[in-house]
């Protein structure tokens with residue numbers, strides 16, 4: 001199992017995104033939170049910005065789409081240069097078709113579950129995706145408190161992945177920090193999104209290295 005760090009640029013300086021991406025060149029991914037003001041009560045950025053970031057980023061982009069109608073939009077994020085595209089299971093009409101369209105456009109496909117959404121009804125989708133994102137906060141904002149009560153869900157996904165076979169990653173997103181990453185590893189997660197814990201640090205690169213060391217410990 002490979003452990004990967006995906007800092008969220010939601011906590012970066014939006015006036016200097018190219019420089020902010022270079023601060024995390026030691027990371028495995030740059031997590032890009034796309035919010036449409038409808039699926040979540042916050043609005044961030046969309047396709048043109050992802051396309052621009054993909055041209056200058058030293059690390060691949062991990063797009064997390066918190067938007068309505070991902071069936072329509074998700075494949076376009078892959079075409080715009082995101083190398084991983086995650087849609088929310090609560091928002092999608094046809095998850096199989098959407099995952100296949102993302103992969104056909106050349107990206108890894110993933111679905112996300114909000115804290116109140118169970119994983120079990122979607123276990124069959126493991127055949128169609130490369131990653132499952134278990135949210136550890138309510139999506140919408142950075143800097144919220146980590147929800148430990150989501151760890152049994154992470155473990156259930158890990159068990160389902162083990163039964164299914166193959167290399168499907170399990171990502172956690174929200175409140176992941178030096179204090180909480182160990183709990184996530186124990187539960188079975190292997191891709192860690194961290195926004196404020198990385199961009200709130202003076203030395204973002206050192207924060208990435210520290211999270212990686214703690215995950216490996």
Ligand code: DX5
Nearest residue numbers: 008139140142143175195196
């Ligand atoms: C929340 C976003 C997260 C957020 C995480 O809706 O999906 O990616 O940026 O921020 P922290 O790590 O500060 O909780």
Ligand code: ZN
Nearest residue numbers: 033064173193
């Ligand atoms: Zn996110």
